[in-house]
Amino acid sequence: MVIQENEPMSVHTSFKVGGPARYFVKASSMESLKNALSFAREKHLPHFILGNGTNLLVSDKGYDGVVISLAGDFSEIEDLGNGKFKVGAATPLGRFARHTLKQGYAGIHKLAGIPGTLGGAVYMNAGAYGQEIGQACTGVTVLDAGGNIRELSAAECGFGYRRSVFSNGNNGAGDDNGKIILAATFQLQSASSQGLTTADLEAELAECMAKRKATQPLNMPNAGSTFKRLEVGAAETPTQVAPGYYIEQAGLKGYRIGSAEVSTLHANFIVNAGGATAQDIKDLSEYVQNKVSEKFRIELKREIILLGEF
Ligand SMILES: Cc1cc2nc3c(=O)[nH]c(=O)nc-3n(C[C@H](O)[C@H](O)[C@H](O)COP(=O)(O)OP(=O)(O)OC[C@H]3O[C@@H](n4cnc5c(N)ncnc54)[C@H](O)[C@@H]3O)c2cc1C
Secondary structure (H helix, E strand, O other): OOEEEEEEHHHOOOOOOOOEEEEEEEEOOHHHHHHHHHHHHHOOOOEEEEOOOOOEEEOOOOEEEEEEEEOHHHHOEEEEEOOEEEEEOOOEHHHHHHHHHHOOEEOOHHHOOOOOEHHHHHHHOOEEOOEEHHHHEEEEEEEOOOOOEEEEEOHHHOOEOOEOOOOOOOOOOOOOOOOEEEEEEEEOEEHHHHOOOHHHHHHHHHHHHHHHHHHOOOOOOEEEEOEOOEEEOOOOOOEEEOHHHHHHHOOOOOOEEOOEEEOOOOOOEEEEOOOOOHHHHHHHHHHHHHHHHHHHOOOOOEOOEEEOOO
């Protein structure tokens, strides 16, 4: 286990901001993960499991704890046959999604453009273009706070719109419930069972990727949607409304605090326009929340997770 001290988090997050993690450990095996957790306990420090840092805003002051990044043994995809897969938490979601597509399975292929890991996707219940990771998930293997490896059924994972039992539906500063996602299992349906071919799936994915390119500021550091979609109507059958509409109507496209900017391409994205601080980004997100609330009496809920003290 290699322990790095004062590792800048700006190199591990898609916003390209964030001060140092007091300790940073790459855990490539179960043994090194357990050692990293023991190390944090011995130092009386909290730990934080990092995926690909694509939904994360780390304070400029950094994180006074141990950041653990899974790798190696946690990056494997096992084909179990008939559309069943077991996938390690550190596997890039895009790699897994494309792997299933190549084998002619539908269900998560439209998620290939999401830049996170499988673990981050399960935590967030990531989704796009009508697909969500939780819909295809049959179970998750976790290391619980007591150090036991447990299998949770999909029902026990409590998947909902951008939430799961792992996040408690509450995107705060590393406010998980101590469960570390090690791997997840999936059951996908063959394209042919839906009257489709692999080429059809490829075409669907290409269309999604083209939409991303046309509508998202992919050439500037960002962390995807800043706010969750709004759920309006009956609790059992809510309709989702895009926050970008209200942000744009509030005249906030292009609004800046420091070098953090409400994207001119997609109002629900905040971009680092060059040299932004984490504080600029947080302040801008709160400014947007306040303006939208004043104008439309709508409370935007942050999708991006904060880590460290602001
Ligand atoms: C350009 C761009 C486009 C995006 N498009 C989408 C989109 O279409 N749909 C969408 O849903 N999201 C999107 N996102 C947001 C982001 O990619 C997803 O939320 C992704 O699932 C986060 O994964 P990650 O590995 O980067 O997680 P991180 O940002 O590293 O972490 C997110 C949370 O997950 C927790 N976590 C990560 N791994 C584990 C683990 N193994 N065990 C326990 N907890 C863990 C972390 O502790 C943290 O709380 C986009 C982001 C960008 C930058």
